[in-house]
Amino acid sequence: MHRLFTELEPFITVIEQNLADRVRYILRLNIFDGAEHERLRCEAVPSSNENATTEDAVPQVAEQPAHVNTPVVADSNDDGTFTHPDHHPEQMRSTLEEAIVVTRSTPLENRPRFPRIAISKRNRAVVRALNPILVTYLEASRDLCETDFLFGAALLVCRTIGAKVSTAGRATGQSSAIPPLRRRIEERIAKTRALIGRLICFISGNNRPRVVRTVRMAFAGTNVSLSQPDITQKLTERIDDLKQRIAAWGKRIRRYTERLTWFNQNRLFQSDQKRHYESLERPMESGTGPAPNQADTVAFWRGLWSEPVNHSEGHWTEVVASQCITPMDPVIITPDDGAEAVRRATNWKSQRGKRLDGLHHYWLKDFVVCHTVLARHFQEAFNQKSLPSLFTTGITHLVP
Structure with a gap:
């Protein structure tokens, strides 16, 4: 079967085990019924004689129309129906080339950030469809530095399934210090206060089109119209209702802040009781002292990290060593060691701070063809007692 496949598709690199796995995958899920299986078999290997040998059928297969050019990787939707991927392997290969070129031309700290994709059958099928294509690049890689095409492969998968990839680099993307829940509630309060201001302006006699449109939106879905005689009373009741909502949201923010403070105190007590009691006795005040000089x-820190230091060890170290x-x-x-290490790792554990590329463990898990090559490269690096800067350079945030 592998020999026939290589003759039909000479530009696709696939190993025997992967091809057999694909066949078992299709048969196990019953993607095609018996009649469909027979029709596909006749189209792939037509023969006028039932006793024809495989060698006689090979030239006829090459003359057949492009029925077998559809990838054998089955895709699945969430509803259980299976379809073929939209991308031909050759198209995916060319797109992967473009993604690799973009990846290698972008500095590590400016590469896009990958989102957490849904672990569904459809997404897994797209990821696994890249495994045969990655074999060529893995065989051509000489060391760990040349395995950065895995980042390009992950970028291709995200674009194929329509996942939103952040174009902001990890070094420039500053995360907000305000928790998301509090930020969302504060946005609601700001919008509600703006609405109250518009309603008060309308009561005061401001009939500008923007104000009138806002008032109508405030009473959308109700039987209140601006031409009613008691519209002023309705507006007053609406303003009071909005003020009560703001008060409730404010209490919710206070409860959330208190709960967050308790959580941080409990965590600090478990890790460092001394710092916990010091924070209770002398609470830290931020922004009161002078700003630190950046040059100093x-x-x-350059004196600690960048300048080489020669340490003089005592004679006792030789005695202990011997x-x-x-x-x-x-x-x-x-x-197997590499596959086991990746299997026990968390899927979406961010590698920021450890590696600059930020490649999640999920991609190393599903790109199973890379385990053998990565194990070989790590063995070579271990024997040479040196690792590339990709694995030894990280982002450090100084805490004042």
Whole structure:
């Protein structure tokens, strides 16, 4: 079957095991009924004689129309129906080339951030469709630095399934200090206060079109019209109702702030009781002292991290090394070791702070063809006792 497939599709690189897995996948899910299976078999390997050999059928297969050019990777929707992916393998290969070029031309700290995609059958089928295509790039990679095409493959998957990829780099994207829940409630309060101001302006006699339109929107879905004689009373009641909502939202923010404070105090008590009691006795005041000088701060940390230091060890270290330290057994990293390490990792654990590219563990899990090559590259790096800067450079945020 693999020999026939390579003759039909010479530009697609696929291993025997992957092809057999695809066949079992289609058969297990009963994507096609018996009649459809027979029709596809006759179209793929037509033969006028039932006893014809496989060698006789090979030239006839090459002359058939492009019925077999559809990828054999089945896609699935959430409702259980299966369809073929929209992208031909050659189209995905060309798109992957473009994504890799864009990835390698972008600095690590400015690469886009991947979202958390839904782990559905449809998305998994798109990810697995890239596995045969990645084999060529994996075989051509010489070290860990040349495995950055996995980032381009993840970018291609996100674009294919329509996931929103943030174009802001990780170094420039500053996260807000305000919690999302509090920010949303504060936005509601701001909009409600603006609405109250418009209603008060209308009561005062301001009949501008924008004000009138806002008042009508405030009474949308009710039987209140602006021509009613008691419209002033209705507006007053509406303003009081909105003020009560603002008061309720304010109490909700206070409860949320108190609960967040309790949570942080409990967590700090579990990790460092001394700091917890110090924070209770002497609460920290932010923004009261002078701002630190940036040049002095950079010079201080550069002296600790960037300048080489020669340490003079005592003679006792040689005695301890000769008497207490035994040589380490040779370390052999196998593909199973890499697959097991990735399997136990959290899917969407962000690698920011550890690696600049921010590639999630999910992509390393589903790109199963990379486990063998990554194990080989890590073994070579371990033997050479050196890792590329991609794995040793991270983003450090100084806490004043």
